Amino acid sequence: MRVVLIGARSEAIEALLADGHTVSLLYEGGEHRRVDPYRDRLAHACAVDSYLVVESLWSALHHVGALDPAGPDGDGDGDRDGADGGGAGPHGSVDAVVSVQEHGMVPAALLGRLLGARAIDPQVALRCRDKALQKAAWRAAGIPTADWAVVPDAGRGSVARAAAAAGVAAPYVVKPTAGAATIGVAAAAGPAELDALAAELVAQSETRRRLLVEHRVPGEEWHLDGLVRDGVLAALLVSRYLVPLIETKRGRPAATVSLPPADHPALYREAAELTGRALAALGHRDGVFHFEVFGGPGGFTAGELAARPGGHMIGALAERVLGIDLWAAAVRAVTGDGPGRSGGPADPVGLPESGSSGGRVVGFTDIPTLAGAVNRLGREHVERIPGVVDVEIKIKPGEVMPAMDANSGIRIGTALVEAATEQDCRDALLRIADLAAELNSAAEPDSAPELDSEPGPAGEQPPPQPRTSPDDKEE
Numbered sequence: 001m002r003v004v005l006i007g008a009r010s011e012a013i014e015a016l017l018a019d020g021h022t023v024s025l026l027y028e029g030g031e032h033r034r035v036d037p038y039r040d041r042l043a044h045a046c047a048v049d050s051y052l053v054v055e056s057l058w059s060a061l062h063h064v065g066a067l068d069p070a071g072p073d074g075d076g077d078g079d080r081d082g083a084d085g086g087g088a089g090p091h092g093s094v095d096a097v098v099s100v101q102e103h104g105m106v107p108a109a110l111l112g113r114l115l116g117a118r119a120i121d122p123q124v125a126l127r128c129r130d131k132a133l134q135k136a137a138w139r140a141a142g143i144p145t146a147d148w149a150v151v152p153d154a155g156r157g158s159v160a161r162a163a164a165a166a167g168v169a170a171p172y173v174v175k176p177t178a179g180a181a182t183i184g185v186a187a188a189a190g191p192a193e194l195d196a197l198a199a200e201l202v203a204q205s206e207t208r209r210r211l212l213v214e215h216r217v218p219g220e221e222w223h224l225d226g227l228v229r230d231g232v233l234a235a236l237l238v239s240r241y242l243v244p245l246i247e248t249k250r251g252r253p254a255a256t257v258s259l260p261p262a263d264h265p266a267l268y269r270e271a272a273e274l275t276g277r278a279l280a281a282l283g284h285r286d287g288v289f290h291f292e293v294f295g296g297p298g299g300f301t302a303g304e305l306a307a308r309p310g311g312h313m314i315g316a317l318a319e320r321v322l323g324i325d326l327w328a329a330a331v332r333a334v335t336g337d338g339p340g341r342s343g344g345p346a347d348p349v350g351l352p353e354s355g356s357s358g359g360r361v362v363g364f365t366d367i368p369t370l371a372g373a374v375n376r377l378g379r380e381h382v383e384r385i386p387g388v389v390d391v392e393i394k395i396k397p398g399e400v401m402p403a404m405d406a407n408s409g410i411r412i413g414t415a416l417v418e419a420a421t422e423q424d425c426r427d428a429l430l431r432i433a434d435l436a437a438e439l440n441s442a443a444e445p446d447s448a449p450e451l452d453s454e455p456g457p458a459g460e461q462p463p464p465q466p467r468t469s470p471d472d473k474e475e
Contacts, residue, residue: 001335002043004061004094004117006051006108007101008034011315011327017041019337024066024094026057051104057111061094067115068093098334100308100327102180105129118334120307124283128307129178131212134282138302141281143274145302148214150177151198155209159198160191163213171216173246174198176208180306183407184208187216187246217294217301221245223256224275224291225310225318227329227339231285234339235329237318238264238271242365242426245292248408255365255429257422258317267297274300287333288326290314313364313414316390320362320418361422365429366411369395370440371403375412377439382415385435387428390416401440412436 003021005012008031016023017038024044027035028051035045044064049056061067096118099108105125112119127133131148138145149166151159163172172194175185184201188194194213201208221244226236239258248254261268275291282305290310292303309315309326318326329339367377375395382391393413395401404410415432419425 001095002066002093003331003335004057004066004097004108004111005331006057006097006099006104007031009100009327010034010037011325012098012100012331013038013042015325015328015331016335019332019335021096021335024061024064026051026060051099051101051107054107054110054114057107058114066094096335098331100330102129102306102308105307118336120287120334121283124285125307127282128284128289128305131175131214131304132177134305135214135302137281138278141277143277143281143302144300146173146214146217148212151211151213153209154198154211155202158191158195159211159213160194163194164191168213168215170194173214173216174201175212175214177210177212185246186249217303219295219299219301221303222293222296222300223310223314224271224293225289225314225326226275226322227288227324227326227333228279228284229286229333229339231280233272233276233279235318235322235324236261236268236272236275237322238268239314239317239363242429244294245408248366248410249405251368251404253366253368253404253411253433254312254408255363255433256314256317257361257363257425257429258321259422260321260361270297270300274302278302278305288330311409312366313390313392313416316416317362317364320416360418360420361425362416362418363425363429364414364416365432367413367415367436368433369401369404369410369412370437371401373401373440375399375401375440376442377412377436379413381435381439382413382432385415385417385428385431387417387419387424388415388432389418 001021003016004024004026005016006026008025008027013023013025022043025035025042026046026048029047032047039045044066046060046064048060094115094117097108097112097115098119099105106122106129109120109122109125113122127137132150135145135148147168149163149168151162170190172188173185174188174197179185186197188197198211221241223239223241224236227234237258239256242255243252245254259267278291279289284307287307288309289305289307291305293300294303295301309330315326318324324339332339375397378397379391379393382388391413395412401412402410417425417428419428
């Protein structure tokens with residue numbers, strides 16, 4: 001099968017190649033280093049302006065010869081030789097289009113429709129992106145969700161009055177209708193603060209004039225991750241954040257603990273029932289999902305659902321607890337291959353009777369930054385903490401750290417922990433965050449870190465600049 005993959009995610013590339021597919025990869029320029037290891041194994045690889053621009057994706061396929069110019073996916077007369085995708089021509093054709101990147105979901109669906117290829121349905125993709133459309137579908141299906149209102153132009157009139165007219169009460173959360181990684185997300189305690197916040201967002205960026213305002217639901221935040229195939233829930237992992245994700249705006253790192261299915265059968269049954277209803281209301285019958293909910297057993301409230309794997313180390317949690325690679329399962333749901341090995345049946349994953357972690361509790365924490373300071377924490381510091389099984393470092397020692405309030409993807413790195421109990425896991429995660437704060441707030445380092453930057457003309461080191469963008473847009 002000839003597959004267009006949007007986004008340079010190694011797990012997705014490996015799965016498609018292992019299944020014997022011919023892969024045309026479209027990637028944003030900043031991802032070029034991720035593409036380099038695969039260039040010799042890909043049929044095509046092309047940088048695009050943005051995942052959000054269908055025109056850029058479509059033209060890129062023309063530029064690299066991935067489309068048959070004689071067929072409807074090129075410039076021909078609209079005839080098609082096959083029912084599943086374009087007939088093969090001298091320059092190729094496309095049988096499936098898939099994205100595992102949040103911002104590429106709707107463009108992949110539209111591009112698939114344009115090319116007559118297998119892809120997620122555009123209406124489903126939009127409902128899994130636009131938070132207001134999600135809530136409307138859930139409310140119609142009787143699924144508890146927060147009250148909300150879409151303000152078409154926050155630069156005109158009082159946002160608080162518009163929210164009140166729609167029945168949205170304080171406290172509030174303001175966000176883009178289809179954002180990611182908590183970018184542009186903020187909280188407001190009351191109407192005056194809401195209007196001030198809306199004015200600030202508009203002043204920061206004219207693209208933020210359309211806003212979603214919703215009632216802020218109290219309580220804990222959970223995430224339910226897994227796989228649905230042909231409308232049947234095939235895998236489910238229940239995890240609980242240590243603090244709600246919006247708290248990353250206040251410097252508290254994203255951290256979560258996954259609960260072993262065998263130890264929590266009642267919780268998994270309740271979560272499975274809610275997840276199944278939420279997926280059905282959105283029409284998402286085939287693919288992976290990342291579903292965020294608030295509250296707790298007996299009183300969950302639906303928050304947001306994305307039709308792609310969760311970011312950070314959620315994929316690693318699912319692999320250790322359930323034995324499933326969600327990134328591979330995401331692309332295989334579109335190609336029609338089994339979620340496990342190439343073309344085979346689905347592995348027995350995800351329900352309370354199964355799992356591969358042996359009843360141990362697995363979690364991860366992002367490692368918090370200290371804005372404007374030089375990072376002193378390295379992998380070796382984190383690995384000394386009992387229970388740590390994996391560490392990713394994104395901001396190396398010697399690099400300046402940005403503030404965490406821009407988005408939930410900003411972090412020194414991420415650490416994966418495995419422990420005997422939920423409390424032991426939580427304690428280890430908190431210890432990692434405390435260690436980072438201790439090292440990076442110390443008045444004097446034990447030894448000055450070496451900086452990577454080249455000396456300036458006078459022999460002085462230019463100040464390193466903080467990194468302000470997340471590496472993974474799906475977070």
